[in-house]
Amino acid sequence: MFTILPIKGYIDQIDGFFCDGIHAGLKPNGNNDLGFIYTKEPCTVAAIFTNNKFQAAPLKHFLQYEEGFKTNFVLINSKNANALTGKKGIEDIKNLFSKLDFDLHNPIMSSTGVIGNRLPIEKLVNGAKKFDLSAKSGENLSKAIMTTDAYPKTCMYEVKLENGKSFKIGAVAKGAGMINPNLATMLCFICTDADAPYEDIKNALEQNKHTTFNAISVDGDTSTNDTVLVLANKKSDAYDKDAFTEALRLVMNDMAMLMVADGEGAKKVAAFEVINAKDDKEAEIAAKALSNSLLVKTALFGEDPNFGRIASTIGASQVLCDDEKLVISYNDVIVFNKGEICFDSEVEKKAGDVLKNDKYKIICDLGIGSGKFTAYGCDLGYKYVEINADYRS
Amino acid sequence: MFTILPIKGYIDQIDGFFCDGIHAGLKPNGNNDLGFIYTKEPCTVAAIFTNNKFQAAPLKHFLQYEEGFKTNFVLINSKNANALTGKKGIEDIKNLFSKLDFDLHNPIMSSTGVIGNRLPIEKLVNGAKKFDLSAKSGENLSKAIMTTDAYPKTCMYEVKLENGKSFKIGAVAKGAGMINPNLATMLCFICTDADAPYEDIKNALEQNKHTTFNAISVDGDTSTNDTVLVLANKKSDAYDKDAFTEALRLVMNDMAMLMVADGEGAKKVAAFEVINAKDDKEAEIAAKALSNSLLVKTALFGEDPNFGRIASTIGASQVLCDDEKLVISYNDVIVFNKGEICFDSEVEKKAGDVLKNDKYKIICDLGIGSGKFTAYGCDLGYKYVEINADYRS
Numbered sequence: 206m207f208t209i210l211p212i213k214g215y216i217d218q219i220d221g222f223f224c225d226g227i228h229a230g231l232k233p234n235g236n237n238d239l240g241f242i243y244t245k246e247p248c249t250v251a252a253i254f255t256n257n258k259f260q261a262a263p264l265k266h267f268l269q270y271e272e273g274f275k276t277n278f279v280l281i282n283s284k285n286a287n288a289l290t291g292k293k294g295i296e297d298i299k300n301l302f303s304k305l306d307f308d309l310h311n312p313i314m315s316s317t318g319v320i321g322n323r324l325p326i327e328k329l330v331n332g333a334k335k336f337d338l339s340a341k342s343g344e345n346l347s348k349a350i351m352t353t354d355a356y357p358k359t360c361m362y363e364v365k366l367e368n369g370k371s372f373k374i375g376a377v378a379k380g381a382g383m384i385n386p387n388l389a390t391m392l393c394f395i396c397t398d399a400d401a402p403y404e405d406i407k408n409a410l411e412q413n414k415h416t417t418f419n420a421i422s423v424d425g426d427t428s429t430n431d432t433v434l435v436l437a438n439k440k441s442d443a444y445d446k447d448a449f450t451e452a453l454r455l456v457m458n459d460m461a462m463l464m465v466a467d468g469e470g471a472k473k474v475a476a477f478e479v480i481n482a483k484d485d486k487e488a489e490i491a492a493k494a495l496s497n498s499l500l501v502k503t504a505l506f507g508e509d510p511n512f513g514r515i516a517s518t519i520g521a522s523q524v525l526c527d528d529e530k531l532v533i534s535y536n537d538v539i540v541f542n543k544g545e546i547c548f549d550s551e552v553e554k555k556a557g558d559v560l561k562n563d564k565y566k567i568i569c570d571l572g573i574g575s576g577k578f579t580a581y582g583c584d585l586g587y588k589y590v591e592i593n594a595d596y597r598s
Numbered sequence: 599m600f601t602i603l604p605i606k607g608y609i610d611q612i613d614g615f616f617c618d619g620i621h622a623g624l625k626p627n628g629n630n631d632l633g634f635i636y637t638k639e640p641c642t643v644a645a646i647f648t649n650n651k652f653q654a655a656p657l658k659h660f661l662q663y664e665e666g667f668k669t670n671f672v673l674i675n676s677k678n679a680n681a682l683t684g685k686k687g688i689e690d691i692k693n694l695f696s697k698l699d700f701d702l703h704n705p706i707m708s709s710t711g712v713i714g715n716r717l718p719i720e721k722l723v724n725g726a727k728k729f730d731l732s733a734k735s736g737e738n739l740s741k742a743i744m745t746t747d748a749y750p751k752t753c754m755y756e757v758k759l760e761n762g763k764s765f766k767i768g769a770v771a772k773g774a775g776m777i778n779p780n781l782a783t784m785l786c787f788i789c790t791d792a793d794a795p796y797e798d799i800k801n802a803l804e805q806n807k808h809t810t811f812n813a814i815s816v817d818g819d820t821s822t823n824d825t826v827l828v829l830a831n832k833k834s835d836a837y838d839k840d841a842f843t844e845a846l847r848l849v850m851n852d853m854a855m856l857m858v859a860d861g862e863g864a865k866k867v868a869a870f871e872v873i874n875a876k877d878d879k880e881a882e883i884a885a886k887a888l889s890n891s892l893l894v895k896t897a898l899f900g901e902d903p904n905f906g907r908i909a910s911t912i913g914a915s916q917v918l919c920d921d922e923k924l925v926i927s928y929n930d931v932i933v934f935n936k937g938e939i940c941f942d943s944e945v946e947k948k949a950g951d952v953l954k955n956d957k958y959k960i961i962c963d964l965g966i967g968s969g970k971f972t973a974y975g976c977d978l979g980y981k982y983v984e985i986n987a988d989y990r991s
Contacts, residue, residue: 259913259921289909289921291937320906321939427914429906499892503983513713513822516682520652521820528652528682544684546714587980590896 213448214366216455224373224398226438230340239332240281240349242394247275247310248436251406253414255431262287262294263314264432269295270311273403277310279394279434280333283350283379284318285325288429297324304330307338315392317352317379317430347377350392354381358463364399364452370443372399376456380464391418393433393460395453400444406435409450410457417457421465421581422496433457465581466563470588473505474581476566479519482576487524489578491569494522496582505584510556512540512548519569530572535559543572606841607759609848617766617791619831623733632725633674633742635787640668640703641829644799646807648824655680655687656707657825662688663704666796670703672787672827673726676743676772677711678718681822690717697723700731708785710745710772710823740770743785747774751856757792757845763836765792769849773857784811786826786853791833794842799828802843803850810850814858814974815889826850858974859956863981866898866953867974871961872912875969880917882971884962887915889975898977903949905933905941912962923965928952936965 226245254264270276280301287294298314301324305312316324347357361375380391401409410433418433435453466474477495482488495501498518504511512533519526533541535556540548548556559565619638647657663669673694680687691707694717698705709717740750754768773784803826811826828846859867870888875881888894891911897904905926912919926934928949933941941949952958 256916257910257913258916258919259909286906289906289934289939291921293937319904320910321934321941323939427910429910429913506983511712513679513682516652517650517713517820517822520650520822523649523651526651528684541682541714544686546682546716548714585983587983590899590978590980590983 213445214364216362216364216452219361219363219373224375224396224438225440226398227396227436228338228341229343229346229377230337238283238349239329240346241333241336241338242279242281242346242396242436243307243336243338244277244436244438246438247277248438249401249403249406250274250276250313251403251410251435253410253433255428257427257429257431259289259429261316261430262290262298263316264430266295266298267313274311276313276436278307278312279315279436280312280329281315281346281350281392281394282318282329283352285316285322286318286320286428286430287314287316287324288320290321290323293323297326301326301329305333313434315394315430315432315434317350317392320429343375343377346394347379350377350379352379352381354379355467358460358467360456360459362452362455364443364448366443366445366448370441372397372441372443372449374399374452374456376460378460378464380460381467391431391433391460391464393418393457395433395435395456397435397437398440399437399449400439400442401437401449405446405449406437406453409453410435412450413454413457416579417454417461420579421461422493462581465583468583468585470586470591471583472563472586473560473584474564475505475583476564476579476581478566478568478577478579480568480570480577481573482571482578483525483574484576485578486576488576489580491519491522491524491571492578492580494518495567495569496580499585502582502585505560506586508557508560510535510540510553510560512556515567515569516541519571524571525573526571527573532570532572534568536565606838607757609755609757609845612754612756612766617768617789617831618833619791620789620829621731621734622736622739622770623730631676631742632722633739634726634729634731635672635674635739635789635829636700636729636731637670637829637831639831640670641831642794642796642799643667643669643706643827643829644796644803645825645827646803648821650820650822650824652682652822654709654823655683655691656709657823659688659691660706667704669706669829671700671705672708672829673705673722674708674739674743674785674787675711675722676745678709678715679711679713679821679823680707680709680717681713683714683716686716690719694719694722698726706827708787708823708825708827710743710785713822736768736770739787740772743770743772745772745774747772748860751853751860753849753852755845755848757836757841759836759838759841763834765790765834765836765842767792767845767849769853771853771857773853774860784824784826784853784857786811786850788826788828788846788849790828790830792830792842793832793835793837794830798839798842799830799846802846803828805843806847806850809972810847810854813972814854815886855974858976861976861978863979863984864976865956865979866977867957868898868976869957869959869972869974871959871970871972873961873963873970874966875964875971876918876967877969878971879969881969882973884912884915884917884964885971885973887911888960888962889973892978895975895978898953899979901950901953903928903933903946903953905949908960908962909934912964917964918966919964920966925963925965927961929958
């Protein structure tokens, strides 16, 4: 349903995780709270972070390195976000790394969990000391960083270029709630052996985030820790800028779609496709308003084709619109057509049937200009409340 | 807890509804779907409406009259919003009024309910024809316009001026969900016998909406039908501009607080008091972000003093803030103090106890400037989902 754009060459989904020389795993006792990525040789690293003004300590720690630096170690914990911990939070990370006796080169930390608690350094050091750095399980790493996630999130692709050369790119991620544009609440670690320069990776991340992580919403909240990291060890001699950008987009899109489908109890993913808005910006405002509307989300949960809530949410978003021009459809079932309510019992049944699916489109044609944007949201039901009413305990 | 400002003279809560010569009631069969306000002599009427771009037909019908017009009849229905019905929706209203044989002077309609259905004119005419126009029950009117409201909402005050003269002012309202700043999703009918000029009423409405109806949020959605009407029959010769403005604010505040406390299953009302922000505008942005955050609302439902979500929501709202300056308290219990987490088990218990109350303050001192704003929100639990998953049926 979510179309894949063409690429120079071929891209195949493959088994396994990461690339030669990039290792990942979790604590040997199997507790899902601490994982790592270790690379034999330091990798080029590029990242994008949350726009939350209270950036967590691991993000500030990362930003203390010079842009374009290389790293060989990422330590990733769940249960504690190390956010709202001020300068002490950054000192805690440095202190932690000083107690590890691996050969560390510009180590990075990445955290998710409860905000407002100091890191339990001794516990983390004791766990990390026992890492098997030769482990190669991206899935284990993904499990280690789950918080309210219902399932681990991974993907892996091989890109075969027209010249016969190939590179790999894959990701592990966590993210289920607090998922809102800019970025979703999430950690995502992307590894590649492509021979990609730092600037290209950084630019491709920035270019792709708009239609992937920034287009999904679970609950309209944006966390303090959102991070997308790309590690490139350049073991392959294959590289093509356009193919790499597109493969990275595909990986980011896969992870974003897995997150929104896992939206803390969500059962449905809706693509809110706003077309013919005044411009792309207004289409984005309307589409994101729809994906964030509690009334829309609860109606999706109830499988209720209440198109009045769709229209009302568009109107409330303050974009240019006119009910004499508006067309609303659930997949191909038109429920409102330029001022004509075409919602008889037959149409209502057809629209209700669309909402019984796991995935569908809600298309809003504003009939004003040529702007378009698609945002992805999910339903919201009892489970979301259950998960979030007492997250800390 | 929500302080009342001083007034020139005295203001007393009194029994009864409305003023001499202003009548209200509902269908004689007692069905809660159709009510009216009837005044013996035409009243001055002023109104403020939703900023939703898809204003419902009754709002457009109102706006066809010349500003400052007088009316003697307001017909109010629930179950059908007459929204998204285009020009036909306005014609339906005119057609309906033409079939009533009362002595009508610039009649007004006000509707709430499902969006996207034509008005059932014959049913409404049959109901309205049986009105007892001498009825005087504001409470019955309030019941007639309830949709997802758990209780009717009314208030009545008598204002005694320093010169010994007095006037009355009271209101009936509906509103429980789709309550979001600009305006809350609501209908509110305020009647007064004060000798207030149209311009003063209109200005007082505009002035007071910011801290009352625009400061409350249940679910972040803004409806197509939000209306606040003031009817003034000027039977009293009492008037003082400041006292009237303040009495109107009090009435609007009462109705707003009843609405947010009735937030579709809500059990708690939180006053999100943001102080020492860069300016009042930024305080408002942060306070409204808090009152709209699903994560904050579900934590309130769980009585969980998860102050990390408070901080994260402030940071996500993009206002100027700094964790080394931020102080967060639940009533008088400080849980975060300028970079110091003071959240030991004793503080956690005290903060948790605050959240067991029905009403409390969450105070966020940003420590940046002198801007302040208080927004009012409620918790969100299973009941909200139940009410909204299939509202139409």
